[in-house]
Amino acid sequence: xxxxxxxxxxxxxxxxxxxxxxxxxxxxxxxxxxxxxxxxxxxxxxxxxxxxxxxxxxxxxxxxxxxxxxxxxxxxxxxxxxxxxxxxxxxxxxxxxxxxxxxxxxxxxxxxxxxx
Amino acid sequence: xxxxxxxxxxxxxxxxxxxxxxxxxxxxxxxxxxxxxxxxxxxxxxxxxxxxxxxxxxxxxxxxxxxxxxxxxxxxxxxxxxxxxxxxxxxxxxxxxxxxxxxxxxxxxxxxxx
Numbered sequence: 001x002x003x004x005x006x007x008x009x010x011x012x013x014x015x016x017x018x019x020x021x022x023x024x025x026x027x028x029x030x031x032x033x034x035x036x037x038x039x040x041x042x043x044x045x046x047x048x049x050x051x052x053x054x055x056x057x058x059x060x061x062x063x064x065x066x067x068x069x070x071x072x073x074x075x076x077x078x079x080x081x082x083x084x085x086x087x088x089x090x091x092x093x094x095x096x097x098x099x100x101x102x103x104x105x106x107x108x109x110x111x112x113x114x115x116x
Numbered sequence: 117x118x119x120x121x122x123x124x125x126x127x128x129x130x131x132x133x134x135x136x137x138x139x140x141x142x143x144x145x146x147x148x149x150x151x152x153x154x155x156x157x158x159x160x161x162x163x164x165x166x167x168x169x170x171x172x173x174x175x176x177x178x179x180x181x182x183x184x185x186x187x188x189x190x191x192x193x194x195x196x197x198x199x200x201x202x203x204x205x206x207x208x209x210x211x212x213x214x215x216x217x218x219x220x221x222x223x224x225x226x227x228x229x230x
Contacts, residue, residue: 004159033216042122042205042220043160056216091159104150105218107159 002026004108006092012114013082021077021111025094032075033105034067035091043091049075050098082115089113118143120208122221130229135196137224139206140188146208149189151180154223155202163204164191196228 005024013019025032031050035043036059046065048056051072060067064083069075079086089112093105119142129135141149150165166173166180166189173180177196182189193200206221 031216033218040223042120042207042222044220045217048216059217104162104165107152107161109159 004092004094004106006090006108006111008111009109010112010114012116014116015084016081017115018078018080019082019113021079021090021113023075023077023092023094023108025073025075025092026096026106027073029094029096029106030098031095031103031105032069033093033095034075034077035093036061037089037091037110039088046077046090079113082113084115087113087115118146118208118210118217118219120206120219120221122206122224124224125222126225126227128227128229129196131196131198133196135191135193135200135226135228137191137204137206137226138188139190139208139221140186141208141219142187143208143210144184144187145210148209148211149180149182150207150218151191152205152207152220153202154205160205193226196226198228198230201226201228 007022034046037043045059047067049069064080066078089110091110092108095103095105097103122139147168152160153163154160177194179192203223205223207218209218
């Protein structure tokens with residue numbers, strides 16, 4: 001079946017511009033995660049959804065970052081007034097069960113964001 | 117919170133040799149430890165995982181060992197092949213509670229020379 005998909009794959013934004021990154025998880029997956037991966041680093045947790053409920057947003061770097069999953073499937077990560085330090089790959093992952101149960105997280109290909 | 121240290125940051129081996137990557141974690145409550153392989157520009161893919169109730173798990177040329185007392189776990193790849201070249205990440209989580217955060221190491225760039 002189809003895996004996790006993300007769009008756009010690449011995004012170039014001017015500093016101060018707002019961006020929206022989309023994640024389509026595997027159909028039926030309860031859990032959805034967003035990660036930020038800086039160049040040469042491991043993914044860092046941003047936020048977690050269980051269906052439509054955002055249960056953990058402790059990793060969001062600032063109030064410029066906002067995520068939603070209104071119908072419990074597709075999720076959008078929005079970054080307002082982008083800064084150069086926001087440049088990174090944004091990864092989305094989903095898993096079949098409620099988060100924290102140690103189930104495999106399936107990753108999308110990521111959106112590479114470059115802020116100029 | 118959890119902190120995961122991974123070593124080495126780069127590893128170069130000859131085809132057919134073994135490769136070992138080591139990780140340590142700080143939270144003694146962590147109980148699930150996956151390993152991901154990420155090729156350049158691609159998504160991370162799970163290659164093997166281990167739970168805290170076992171000490172070793174093997175899948176063909178890949179094995180993972182866990183020492184809960186010392187709080188470290190290792191990835192072992194035998195008979196390496198050029199297609200094993202990638203960045204490998206270890207991770208840890210205390211699953212089963214209200215914690216949802218998978219903490220990753222910084223990665224190991226493995227190069228297998230033909």
